[in-house]
Structure formats: structure tokens, C-alpha cells
Amino acid sequence: MHIDVGNDNAASRRASEAKFFDEVARRKTAAQLGPIHPKVIARYRSPGRLWAKGLCCKLAGNPAGLRILDIGCGEGEDSLLLASLGAKVTGIDISPAAVALAKERAHLSGLSGSTDFICSPLEQAPLPDKHFDVIWGDNVLHHVLPVLDESLRLLARVAKPGAKMLFIEPVNLCPPLRKIRFLVPVHTEVTPGERPLERHDLEIVGRHVSQLRRRHFLFLGRLIRFVLRDNSFEKASFPRRALATSIAAIDALVLSVPKSETLGGMAVLYGRAAGARA
Numbered sequence: 001m002h003i004d005v006g007n008d009n010a011a012s013r014r015a016s017e018a019k020f021f022d023e024v025a026r027r028k029t030a031a032q033l034g035p036i037h038p039k040v041i042a043r044y045r046s047p048g049r050l051w052a053k054g055l056c057c058k059l060a061g062n063p064a065g066l067r068i069l070d071i072g073c074g075e076g077e078d079s080l081l082l083a084s085l086g087a088k089v090t091g092i093d094i095s096p097a098a099v100a101l102a103k104e105r106a107h108l109s110g111l112s113g114s115t116d117f118i119c120s121p122l123e124q125a126p127l128p129d130k131h132f133d134v135i136w137g138d139n140v141l142h143h144v145l146p147v148l149d150e151s152l153r154l155l156a157r158v159a160k161p162g163a164k165m166l167f168i169e170p171v172n173l174c175p176p177l178r179k180i181r182f183l184v185p186v187h188t189e190v191t192p193g194e195r196p197l198e199r200h201d202l203e204i205v206g207r208h209v210s211q212l213r214r215r216h217f218l219f220l221g222r223l224i225r226f227v228l229r230d231n232s233f234e235k236a237s238f239p240r241r242a243l244a245t246s247i248a249a250i251d252a253l254v255l256s257v258p259k260s261e262t263l264g265g266m267a268v269l270y271g272r273a274a275g276a277r278a
Contacts, residue, residue: 014094014121017143020191021095025075030104036080036111039234044081050248051233052217053078055268056136056166063087066133069158071122072140076102076115082136083114090132092118092125122151127158135159135273137167141205143194148201152208159273165209167269170196171216174262196265209271216255216264220247 047054060066064086070079073091075098083089083106093099099119106115118125135155144151159165172195197205206212227244228236236244255264 022097025097035109172196210274212271218265
């Protein structure tokens with residue numbers, strides 16, 4: 001997903017992001033992806049803190065009846081999870097193919113009535129002011145770094161006063177360690193120009209998210225990709241799940257040491273909507 005405002009090659013960037021994620025989505029079908037898996041719902045109904053998405057679910061609290069905005073919803077995985085847990089979810093993404101998949105999967109999951117998917121850049125979407133109880137973003141902000149300040153201002157506008165703001169984002173607080181991570185032969189889908197959030201980006205986030213806090217993950221987490229096939233915890237065998245959980249536990253232990261946060265390659269950023277600014 002690409003959220004973009006301003007005139008700095010905005011149309012070109014939006015077109016590039018949409019094309020990239022359209023191509024990714026067209027490699028899949030709703031039948032292949034299927035409805036959201038019951039094991040996924042069960043896992044996050046009682047979430048722990050070892051995994052980034054689990055922590056976000058825990059921070060969101062009981063989602064029953066909440067209005068949640070899922071920015072960069074892609075093929076709808078997080079939207080369907082949150083709707084399965086009782087939320088009314090609006091997902092927005094710039095990729096028409098991804099949004100089409102999300103709608104089809106919602107139908108297969110019996111969640112069409114509690115989800116709404118919009119294909120649009122965020123700043124052009126018909127979103128009401130002060131409407132959402134939770135703003136949820138899973139690996140989105142690092143796609144909008146040229147317009148990060150403007151994008152967060154828009155999110156503050158559509159959030160209710162004091163709404164929860166929850167983001168899972170790659171971070172780079174230790175450039176030498178990032179170079180070492182690239183030596184691990186893991187294939188990832190990346191769009192041109194994207195990069196993890198750095199300290200000055202986090203300062204911008206803090207302008208719009210009050211009481212901003214961070215919890216870091218993935219010191220050794222890239223190794224989990226070798227353990228979990230297709231990066232799917234629920235579909236893995238018990239020994240693989242146990243090993244992945246052990247790696248995550250070591251991560252949590254190491255990153256709990258004071259001043260060790262720079263070792264984490266991913267972070268959950270959380271706080272409250274600071275209120276829309278003019």
C-alpha cells in the first residue's frame with residue numbers, strides 16, 4: 001500500500017506501488033488462499049506477546065464492536081482476522097487486484113457484512129472524520145516515507161480522539177547490523193525505494209501518536225523463515241512451531257536488555273491518536 005499526498009511525483013509513485021502489488025496479487029486466487037483459517041482466529045483470540053501481530057491484538061483489546069481502519073490491507077488477512085474477532089473493519093489499499101482478493105476472501109469467510117474494502121490512496125478515500133476506534137497498519141508506513149508526516153496527519157483526522165494507533169514496521173536503528181542481515185539468503189518482496197524506519201522517521205510518528213512506545217522484535221527472527229514454510233505458523237508441524245517459538249522467546253529476552261533495541265529489525269509502534277492538526 002502507498003499513501004501519498006502532495007505533488008512530488010505523486011501520481012507516478014501511486015502507479016508504481018499499485019502495479020507492484022497488483023502483480024503480487026495476481027499470482028494468487030481467493031480459492032488458493034481460502035477463508036481465514038480457524039487456527040489463525042484461535043491463536044489471536046488469546047494473543048501473547050512473543051509475536052508482533054499478537055502484541056497488536058493484545059493492545060487493541062477486545063475488538064468486538066470496534067471500528068478499525070486497516071491501512072494497506074492488501075489481500076485482507078488482518079482485516080479478516082479482526083472482523084472474525086468481532087470488529088467492524090474498513091480496509092484500504094491502492095492495489096485493485098489485492099482489494100478484489102480481500103473481498104472474495106471475506107465472502108468465503110462469511111465476513112462480507114463486517115468488512116468494507118476500499119481501493120484508493122488514503123487521502124482520496126471517502127473516510128469520515130473522527131470515526132475509527134483503532135488505526136491498524138501492518139508494514140505500511142515504510143512505504144510512505146516521502147509523505148509520512150502528511151499521511152499520519154490524515155490518520156489522526158479519521159481517528160476518534162484518543163483512538164489506539166498500532167503499527168508493525170521494519171526499523172533500522174543499527175545500520176551495520178542491517179548489512180549483516182542482508183547476508184541471510186531470505187527472499188522478500190520489496191517495492192522500489194522502500195526502506196525501514198529510522199530514528200528521524202520515528203520522531204515524525206511521535207508527532208501524531210501521543211504516548212508513543214515501541215516494542216522491538218526480530219533480532220534473530222529472520223531465521224524463523226527457515227523454520228516455518230511459507231511463513232505460516234498455524235500450518236507448521238508441532239516441532240517447527242516449537243522451534244519458532246523458542247527463537248521468538250530468545251529474541252524477546254535479548255531485546256528486553258536495556259539499550260538492546262537497536263538489534264531489533266521490526267517494531268510495534270503504539271500509542272493514542274494525538275488529534276488532527278491543521
